[in-house]
Amino acid sequence: MGNSGMDISFSSLGAAEEVTGSKHVVEAYGKNYLIDCGAFQGKRAEADRKNRNLGIPVDRIDGVIVTHGHYDHCGLLPLLTKQGYQGNIYATPATRDISSLIMMDSANIQARDAEYLRKQSKKQGEKFDWRPLYDERDAIRAAGQILGLSYHRPLFLEDGVKLEFYDAGHILGSAMAFLTITREGKTTRILCSGDLGRKDKPIIRDPERPPAADYIVLESTYGDRRHDTADNAMARLAEIARQTVKTKGRILIPAFAIERTQELVYYFHLLVDEGVIPEIPIYVDSPMATNATTIFQVHPECYDEDIHEAFIKHHKNPFGFNSLHFTTGVEESKALNKHPGPLIIISADGMCEAGRIQHHLINSIGDPNTTILIVGYMAENTLGRRLRNKNSEVKIHNQWFKRRARVEELNAFSAHADYVEAVEWLDSLDTSHLKRILLVHGEPKAQAAFKRYLAEKGYSNTEIIQYGKTYGLG
Numbered sequence: 273m274g275n276s277g278m279d280i281s282f283s284s285l286g287a288a289e290e291v292t293g294s295k296h297v298v299e300a301y302g303k304n305y306l307i308d309c310g311a312f313q314g315k316r317a318e319a320d321r322k323n324r325n326l327g328i329p330v331d332r333i334d335g336v337i338v339t340h341g342h343y344d345h346c347g348l349l350p351l352l353t354k355q356g357y358q359g360n361i362y363a364t365p366a367t368r369d370i371s372s373l374i375m376m377d378s379a380n381i382q383a384r385d386a387e388y389l390r391k392q393s394k395k396q397g398e399k400f401d402w403r404p405l406y407d408e409r410d411a412i413r414a415a416g417q418i419l420g421l422s423y424h425r426p427l428f429l430e431d432g433v434k435l436e437f438y439d440a441g442h443i444l445g446s447a448m449a450f451l452t453i454t455r456e457g458k459t460t461r462i463l464c465s466g467d468l469g470r471k472d473k474p475i476i477r478d479p480e481r482p483p484a485a486d487y488i489v490l491e492s493t494y495g496d497r498r499h500d501t502a503d504n505a506m507a508r509l510a511e512i513a514r515q516t517v518k519t520k521g522r523i524l525i526p527a528f529a530i531e532r533t534q535e536l537v538y539y540f541h542l543l544v545d546e547g548v549i550p551e552i553p554i555y556v557d558s559p560m561a562t563n564a565t566t567i568f569q570v571h572p573e574c575y576d577e578d579i580h581e582a583f584i585k586h587h588k589n590p591f592g593f594n595s596l597h598f599t600t601g602v603e604e605s606k607a608l609n610k611h612p613g614p615l616i617i618i619s620a621d622g623m624c625e626a627g628r629i630q631h632h633l634i635n636s637i638g639d640p641n642t643t644i645l646i647v648g649y650m651a652e653n654t655l656g657r658r659l660r661n662k663n664s665e666v667k668i669h670n671q672w673f674k675r676r677a678r679v680e681e682l683n684a685f686s687a688h689a690d691y692v693e694a695v696e697w698l699d700s701l702d703t704s705h706l707k708r709i710l711l712v713h714g715e716p717k718a719q720a721a722f723k724r725y726l727a728e729k730g731y732s733n734t735e736i737i738q739y740g741k742t743y744g745l746g
C-alpha cells in the first residue's frame with residue numbers, strides 16, 4: 273500500500289485467509305482508500321494484539337468506505353479516529369446508524385472489561401496494564417465522520433475516483449462498493465462485495481447486480497458450505513411454535529441483536545398474521561436488539577417488496593404487533609422466569625457467551641418442555657456451540673446444569689451466500705470485462721474449495737489474497 277509504485281493496487285490488512293477484521297486498501301494513483309475497518313474476533317489475547325495494530329498509518333488514508341455495520345467490518349473505526357484520522361467515512365445511512373450502535377456498544381463492553389480485569393488482577397496481586405482500544409468519545413467522533421451515501425448515488429471521492437453503493441443483501445444497509453477509477457482515458461472498475469448476502473432473505477432486498485467490473489473482490493465465508501432455503505425455515509419455525517403451544521412450553525432463541533432478531537420477529541408476525549400459528553407472547557429480551565429494531569423501523573428505504581406488500585401498504589408496523597413485547601429493565605427480564613407458557617424469548621448474545629440469554633438458559637435448560645432454537649453461527653468453544661452439539665450437561669456462570677430442554681437448529685437464516693449462491697450471483701453479472709476475482713474473508717479450507725468450484729464454473733482467474741501483500745490491478 274501507500275506508494276506501491278503501481279497505478280492501482282489492492283492489499284489486505286485483515287480478513288485475508290480468515291473471516292474477521294476486514295480491512296482492505298485500494299490504492300489509486302497514490303491515494304489510499306480503506307475498505308472497511310473491522311475488528312478481529314476470536315481468542316481474546318490474539319484478537320487484542322491484532323486489533324491494536326491497524327497496519328497503516330492514518331495519515332496515509334485518503335478515505336474510508338464501510339460496507340456494513342457488523343463489528344468485524346466497522347468495529348475499529350473509533351481506533352482510526354483515536355489515532356488521528358480526520359477524513360470522511362462513507363457508508364449508507366442505515367450502516368451509519370448500525371455502526372454507531374455497534375461502536376458505542378463495543379466502547380461500553382471494553383470499559384466494563386477493563387473494570388473487571390482491574391479487579392481480578394488486584395485480587396491476584398498482579399500488575400494491571402490492559403487498556404480499552406478506544407472509549408465512547410472516540411466512538412462518537414468516528415460516528416460524526418460518517419457521510420451517509422445512499423444506494424445508487426455516485427460520489428466522486430476525488431477527481432477520477434467515483435464511489436457508488438449497491439445493495440449487498442446481507443444485513444440492513446449492507447452495500448457493495450463499486451469504485452470507478454479514471455485517468456488519462458483509462459478506466460478501471462473495482463467491485464468490493466463486502467459480505468455477500470442471499471436471495472429471499474426476510475426484510476431486505478436480494479443482492480444487486482452492479483455493472484461490469486474489471487476486478488471483483490469477493491468474500492468466501494461459505495466457500496464449501498450450502499444452506500437451507502428460507503421456505504424451510506418458516507415451516508420449521510411454525511412446527512416448533514405449534515408444538516410449544518401444545519405443551520405450554522417455551523422457546524428460547526439466542527440471536528444476534530441486529531438482523532437475526534428482526535428477521536425472527538418478522539417471520540413470527542407473518543405466521544401469526546396468516547393464521548399459521550396462534551398468537552403466542554413473544555419477548556425480545558435484549559436492550560441492544562430493542563435499539564437495533566428502532567433502526568430497522570426508520571430505514572424503510574432498505575426493505576424489499578414483500579414487506580411493502582404485507583405491511584407498509586396496510587400501514588402496519590412489521591416490527592410491532594399485539595403479542596410482541598420488548599422488555600426494558602432487568603426486573604421485567606427476570607419476571608419472565610415465572611411467565612406461564614407458551615412463550616417465546618428472543619435474547620442475546622447470539623452465541624450465549626454473555627447477556628440475558630444465560631439467565632433464561634439457567635431457568636429453563638432443565639425443562640423438557642423448553643426448546644432451545646439455534647438460528648445462527650456458533651463459534652468453537654462457546655456455550656452456544658456446546659448447546660448446538662447437544663451436550664447433556666453445560667456450565668453456565670461457573671455452575672453445571674443438566675440439559676433436558678430440546679435443541680433444534682435452523683441454518684436457513686445465514687446472512688452469507690453459500691458457494692453455489694455466490695456463483696449464481698456472479699453468473700447473473702455482466703462479466704465481459706472481468707479480469708480477476710480476488711478472494712477475501714474466508715478460512716483457507718473454504719477458500720481453496722471455492723477457488724476450485726469457481727474454476728469449474730469458468731472463473732479461472734481467481735486469487736486468494738494474502739495478508740499484507742500488494743496486488744497490482746490494471
Ligand SMILES: [Zn+2]
Pocket residue numbers: 340342345442467
Ligand atoms: Zn457481515
